[in-house]
Amino acid sequence: MSFVSTLRQWDEAVACVEQRDPASALRIFLNIEEKNSKIFFNIGCLYLNNSELDEAEKAFDRSIGKDEHLAAAFFQRGVTFYKKERFEESLLDFQQAFKQLRGNQLIDYKPLGLRYKLYACEVLHNIGLVQAQLGKWEKAQENLLTALSLRADAKFSHIDHALDAILKQKLFPLVEIRAGLLFKPNKHYVAELEKRDYLGKAKVVSSIVPADEFSGFAPLQPQVDNVPSTPKVPEVLRVFEGEPHTVLYEFYPETKEELAVLPGNIVFVLQKGADNWASVVFNEKRGLVPYNFLEPLDIVTMTSKPMQIQPHYVYCIMVIINKIISQALLYSSQTNNIRDFSGCIVKVHFRFTIAVRIAHGQSYGIILQTISSKLKLPASALTLCYAKEGVEERVNLEESEMEAVWNSVKDNRLALWCSLTEVKYNSLTHLLVALYSYASSTPEDLDFEQGNIITVLSKVNDEWLEGQCNGKVGIFPSSFVKALNGDQQCE
Numbered sequence: 216m217s218f219v220s221t222l223r224q225w226d227e228a229v230a231c232v233e234q235r236d237p238a239s240a241l242r243i244f245l246n247i248e249e250k251n252s253k254i255f256f257n258i259g260c261l262y263l264n265n266s267e268l269d270e271a272e273k274a275f276d277r278s279i280g281k282d283e284h285l286a287a288a289f290f291q292r293g294v295t296f297y298k299k300e301r302f303e304e305s306l307l308d309f310q311q312a313f314k315q316l317r318g319n320q321l322i323d324y325k326p327l328g329l330r331y332k333l334y335a336c337e338v339l340h341n342i343g344l345v346q347a348q349l350g351k352w353e354k355a356q357e358n359l360l361t362a363l364s365l366r367a368d369a370k371f372s373h374i375d376h377a378l379d380a381i382l383k384q385k386l387f388p389l390v391e392i393r394a395g396l397l398f399k400p401n402k403h404y405v406a407e408l409e410k411r412d413y414l415g416k417a418k419v420v421s422s423i424v425p426a427d428e429f430s431g432f433a434p435l436q437p438q439v440d441n442v443p444s445t446p447k448v449p450e451v452l453r454v455f456e457g458e459p460h461t462v463l464y465e466f467y468p469e470t471k472e473e474l475a476v477l478p479g480n481i482v483f484v485l486q487k488g489a490d491n492w493a494s495v496v497f498n499e500k501r502g503l504v505p506y507n508f509l510e511p512l513d514i515v516t517m518t519s520k521p522m523q524i525q526p527h528y529v530y531c532i533m534v535i536i537n538k539i540i541s542q543a544l545l546y547s548s549q550t551n552n553i554r555d556f557s558g559c560i561v562k563v564h565f566r567f568t569i570a571v572r573i574a575h576g577q578s579y580g581i582i583l584q585t586i587s588s589k590l591k592l593p594a595s596a597l598t599l600c601y602a603k604e605g606v607e608e609r610v611n612l613e614e615s616e617m618e619a620v621w622n623s624v625k626d627n628r629l630a631l632w633c634s635l636t637e638v639k640y641n642s643l644t645h646l647l648v649a650l651y652s653y654a655s656s657t658p659e660d661l662d663f664e665q666g667n668i669i670t671v672l673s674k675v676n677d678e679w680l681e682g683q684c685n686g687k688v689g690i691f692p693s694s695f696v697k698a699l700n701g702d703q704q705c706e
Contacts, residue, residue, distance in 0.1 A: 221249055225400045228257070232395055237261050251471065252281035253328065253398035256288050263295055264394045271295045282470050286315035286322055287333055287392070290341075294391050297345060306345040313338045317659055318687040320365055323489040326503065327472060328399040332489075336362040337390045340374055347386055356381050364686075401501075457483035457496065460509040464656060474502025481512060491658065505658050559624055565590060565633045566678070576621055579614045586633060593651055596694030600632050635678045635694040647671060647682070647696040661689030669696060 224247050231240035241261045247254060259274030275292035278285060293308030313335060316322060322333045339362035346355040359378045366374055373388070380387040462480040466473075474497060476482060482495040482504065493506040558572040563586055571585050587594035599612035601620055609632055610616060620629070649667045653660075661684060663669060669682040669691070681690050 218249075221247055222400050222404055225254060226405050229397055229399050232261075232397055237264065241265075250277070250281075252278045252285055252288070255281060256285065256291070257397040259288070259291060259295075260392070260394075260397060263291065263298075266298075268295055268299050272299075284315055284469055286312045287324060287329065287331070289315065290333060290338065291392060293341065293345075294389065297341075297348075297389060302345050302348045306342065306349070309338055309342045309345060313342065314688075318661070318683075318689055319490060321490065324398075326486055326488045326492065326494050328401065329396060331392060331396050334365075334371070336365040336371055336374060339365070340377055340390050343377065343381065344387060344389055347381060347384075352381060352384055457485040459512040460484050460493075460495070461512045462504075462508060463510055464508045466504055466508050468502065472503050474500060474504055476504055476508070482509065484509065507658070559627050559629055561586075561629045561631060563589075563631050563633050575624070579612060579617055582612070582631075586631075590633070592635070592692070592694065596635055596692070598634050600634075602630065635692060647680075647698060649684075649696055651695050653691055653695050655689065659690055661687060661691045663691070 224243050228240040228243035231237070231243065241258065244250075244254060244258050244261070250258075255274050255278035259271045259278060262268075262271035262274055272292065272295050275288050275295060278288040279292070282288070289308045289312035293305045293312060296302070296305035296308060312333070316333070316335050316338070320335050324331050324333070339358045343355040343358040343362065346352075346358065356378070359374060359381055362374050363378065373390070377387040460482055462476045462478055462482060465478055466476050468475050474482075474495060476495075476497060480497060482497040484493045484495050484506075485501075486494040487506050488494075491506050492503045493509060495502065495504050495509075558574045561571050561573050561582070563569050563571065569586075569589055571589055573582055573585055583594050583597065583599060586599070587597055590597070600609040601612055601616075601623070603610040603616075603619060604623060612620065612631065623629070647669045649663045649665055649669060652665045653663055655662050661669075661682060663684045667684050669684045671680055671682050672688065673681045675681055675690055678693055679690050680693050680696070681688070
């Protein structure tokens with residue numbers, strides 16, 4: 216089935232729901248051959264509203280399988296498990312939905328086609344309800360107090376009522392997504408499905424047959440009424456009416472809706488959501504990119520007076536600029552291999568690979584400081600090692616090994632391996648203190664200042680931890696913190 220057919224059926228099914236015909240909508244959704252995560256989400260919602268809980272669970276399973284970061288699908292599957300009285304599984308799904316919020320107060324799904332905002336306080340509200348069902352009244356109270364602190368405005372008064380009920384050890388209503396709210400297909404794509412008559416209707420000007428409606432001719436003039444005085448911008452170019460921005464950081468997509476971009480690329484921002492995600496166009500593709508990865512681009516004109524530039528002209532200029540950047544990067548990567556640089560090329564294998572130039576015979580301290588500056592990490596947090604000839608395991612780099620290291624250089628090339636010093640803490644250590652300030656480079660990172668107290672939530676791997684600080688949740692390098700003494704209190 217083609218994308219156009221999928222789009223047409225999707226739009227038809229949503230129209231049936233708006234006309235209060237959910238049975239027809241469900242039948243159309245099920246007939247779509249290539250279903251994405253949003254369509255499976257819609258199917259699950261229709262089954263859930265119809266109290267067909269087993270089918271709803273299967274649909275939400277398929278939705279999460281297609282997009283494991285769709286917090287709304289975890290939330291709805293948690294509601295499904297709650298109605299099936301499978302409270303342990305319901306608690307896990309609500310906790311996963313809260314984790315996908317990544318410290319934000321809400322996720323606005325409007326840019327993705329769903330007119331719904333998933334609030335962190337309402338997810339915590341449902342977590343508290345499930346814990347109450349399991350008899351964990353103290354934990355339920357803690358989650359509701361946290362929900363109260365994250366409450367955006369007074370419309371969430373049901374959280375106050377829930378907290379009053381918990382204090383009396385009574386249950387309270389579950390928060391659900393309103394029936395009838397579904398993901399809709401992109402309106403720009405749907406608009407392209409409509410047939411257009413670009414030629415207009417023929418008009419008989421002269422004929423030898425009286426009352427002739429079928430033959431004749433017309434002079435070279437517009438054949439439609441109300442012709443605009445200026446040329447109409449083609450429909451395909453309307454998406455380029457956004458604001459041009461420069462990409463600051465490299466971004467790899469995790470879902471089909473996201474778009475891969477590189478530093479220096481120029482994109483058009485069509486819409487910025489409240490969750491800090493922007494809908495952009497790049498190289499004739501449209502997708503989502505974190506807005507804090509972008510910087511507005513000022514277009515400098517050649518005259519002193521402001522100049523009106525048509526959007527499609529701006530787009531063509533930006534395409535040319537992107538091509539030039541790509542060719543320059545390609546040429547740079549090719550010529551780097553043949554240039555004769557002074558000094559030794561040291562390739563450092565970290566979470567990614569970097570290369571630095573260091574004069575032959577430099578000390579361990581200079582090498583460590585150069586790599587520390589390149590990685591923008593403190594030198595005390597780094598451990599270097601190299602492959603010593605005749606030794607199977609890599610040997611830690613220190614001053615006593617420098618003579619052997621420089622003797623192992625071949626063709627002016629040296630390979631080193633770098634790792635972060637692991638924080639030593641046990642399962643009873645929940646609080647850490649920040650040794651250095653850390654500024655996030657991605658939306659998943661946790662910001663903190665030197666001296667802040669961080670609550671450890673989980674260990675991601677040997678180099679990264681997940682924690683909470685100043686009301687935010689995210690990941691951070693373990694080398695930036697140390698264990699806190701038990702007599703200190705978290706701020």
